[in-house]
Amino acid sequence: MSGRTGEDMRDPKGDGLRARFTALGEALRSRFIERDDLVDAALAALVAGQHLLIIGPPGTAKSQLAGALCAAIEGARGFDWLLTRFTTPEELFGPVSLAALEQDRYERLTAGKLPEAHVVFLDEVFKASSAILNALLTVLEERRFHNGPRAVEVPLVTLIGASNELPEEEALHALYDRFMLRVVVDYIEQDFRFMQLLALGEPPPLPTVRLAELEAARRAAAAIELDGQLLRDLPTLRTRLKEQGVVASDRRWRKALGVLRASAWLGGRAKAGEADLPLLRHVLWSDPDEREAVAAALDGLLAAEQIRMRALVFQARALAEYPAATADDDEARARAALEARTKLDAVRREAEGLVQAARRRGRPVGELVRAVGEIDRLRAVVRRALGTALQ
Secondary structure, eight states: OOOOOHHHHHOTTOHHHHHHHHHHHHHHHHHSTTOHHHHHHHHHHHHHTOOEEEEOOTTSSHHHHHHHHHHTEETOOEEEEEOOTTOOHHHHHOOBOHHHHHTTOOOBOOTTSGGGOSEEEEETGGGOOHHHHHHHHHHHHHSEEEETTEEEEOOOOEEEEEESSOOOSGGGHHHHHTOSEEEEOOSOOSHHHHHHHHHOOSOOOOOOEEHHHHHHHHHHHHTOEEOHHHHHHHHHHHHHHHHTTOOOOHHHHHHHHHHHHHHHHHTTOSEEOGGGGGGGGGTSOSSGGGHHHHHHHHHHHSOHHHHHHHHHHHHHHHHHHTGGGSOSOHHHHHHHHHHHHHHHHHHHHHHHHHHHHHHHTTOOOHHHHHHHHHHHHHHHHHHHHHHHHHO
16 A cells, blocks of 8 residues: 555655745744755754754844744644753753652653653753763654663754854864854844844745655655766765865764755755755855864865856845835835846846856756746835836
């Protein structure tokens, strides 16, 4: 008998399920200003079943993003905790059962604690004591929790850790390595996005996905094939990084394939390929100083058209946000929308030129065409904003 669910039968390609993840991603990006990379990494971690580390100063929406991600998964249990050097195992894993002690068993009551959560957020994660560290490593890597004499399976999908700094103690390096994706965040840089932040009202409810749908997405992503060119590119990438003194473990390279598959599934691609390589910017470095070398090595693998198209899409998104970030004045908004429309038209022309150039070189253009479609969608947003401002 087939293991496909009724929903799978109605939607054999999974397009409806993927659309819900797409809507969730768009809602998170609108809620968390200038955090697109972080949202992309969080969704990839969720679908790949990997763990995410967010490095940045206080007040950069680290805990809010983790909370929103958990709240968007119907049926998922969440757990969050701020670690200090005084945090005890009981706070994370539950108190010792007195009833079990009376029967000469040492067991914890885990209800409402980390071992029973699907999505976990640990702030200041590297403040973990050695007593907590050993249990965390087993939970992260093996999805098991040793409760007395028993090793209990845990439902953990992803653990999101946050820290203001990297660990210095050697004992914490194993915990650090368990975070497959690592994203550095800072305070909002661009003034117009800072204005957007100040103008944000109460956000609408997030789109949701059911826990069973998340499991379906994880299975679908795990089945994504790897493009042959991608498999040829990865050894080249590893060699280039070694030449720059950037070395990732064999285990990290192996698990990175799951992240690439998740990226491809979220992007609606049948195979994981060069369009998914940019996500490795958050996978292959150990020290933040290595991020520039990783980005340069990845750019060296990507075709020039892909690199430029990524920049154009980023520019188009910023232009689409510009009218809404201006002062609350119809005339000013109309001027801003007109300026954004003119610049977006120029972006669209350059993007179409990249597609034609790629075709002439015999390069695949599917991802480039999808990017042009994204630019067209943003142009429509600006046209509507202009029409509203002129009414």
